[in-house]
Amino acid sequence: MSCVNFKVKQYLLDCRSLIDNALDHYLKNSGHNTSLLHEAICYSVLDGGKRFRPILTLAVGELFGAKRRALLPFACAIELIHCYSLIHDDLPALDNDDLRRGKLSCHKRFGEAIALLAGDALLTEAFFIMSDPKAARLLGVPLISKLIREVSDAASIRGMIGGQSTELELAKRKVTPAVLENLDRLKTGALITTAARVGAIIGGAAGKDLARVTRYGRALGLAFQITDDIQDSHEVSSDKNGSKGMVNYLSVAEPAEARERVQNLLSECLREMRPYGSAAGPLCDLARYVAQRTWDAADETVAAVGGSGREQRLNAALDRRQP
């Protein structure tokens, strides 16, 4: 991607390694370290993932002057919730995916029972981390409680889970783009919007600033899902499970219309960030990255945020499978 300047790229890389280290620290100190469950948790969280949502929390938070040590517990908690959703989504009862992040999905590697528990444990761990008394001392109990409520709402029946269950209800049904967008705004958009809002709230943003960040996050979250659908549509032909009857943006719109929608959402993101000038460079580039990612193109920003890529196929994962 031509727009990425070296400083922004370095900033995104720094954020990512900070998050990777913090996740490593949280999980290695979570206890029960010798169990198969712990191994499954580390396998699913620590090895791969773009860390898109926690990077967003850091970048928005720093735009409003928040300190990294205040942002990190919430950024990591959001990533753990995201990882739990991926583990559960891959289970046979839902998407039935053999692959995740270029390797075997958690249930393929550890069995369904452990995968279920790993997802449950990650969701719970997220709340354990957010309610850490150290975070409360840093931010104050009222703010912590506000943030926990914000994150739980996004992951709830009013957010991610609600979107996921609506998707199941709509499978194999004909829907309009508007219905699909509403679903996507919950299933994928809610957690992404909250990742941005949590950064802003910790940074003390309120009123117009918080509203701007919210609109930026909503546009970004929807663009993220539409581009994921575009990538998926390339993948379906080689996917043993086919499209599983789930609604996909390309089943309600032509590819050109889908790309145009993504471009409009990108413009919305950039417009919302304009008042902050060059300080919002990382947030503009995150939005450009989402808009431009494609099935087989690895550009500079993908490298910067460490895209796991869908190009790694089952054979490669099987090759790496431990006996």
Ligand code: GRG
């Ligand atoms: C709780 C079962 C359950 C589901 C909630 C979010 C979700 C609904 C399911 C996850 C499956 C999925 C493909 C959702 C669409 C959102 C999406 C594109 C997820 C992949 O996120 P990335 O690209 O993944 O950020 P990495 O591996 O980089 O973290």
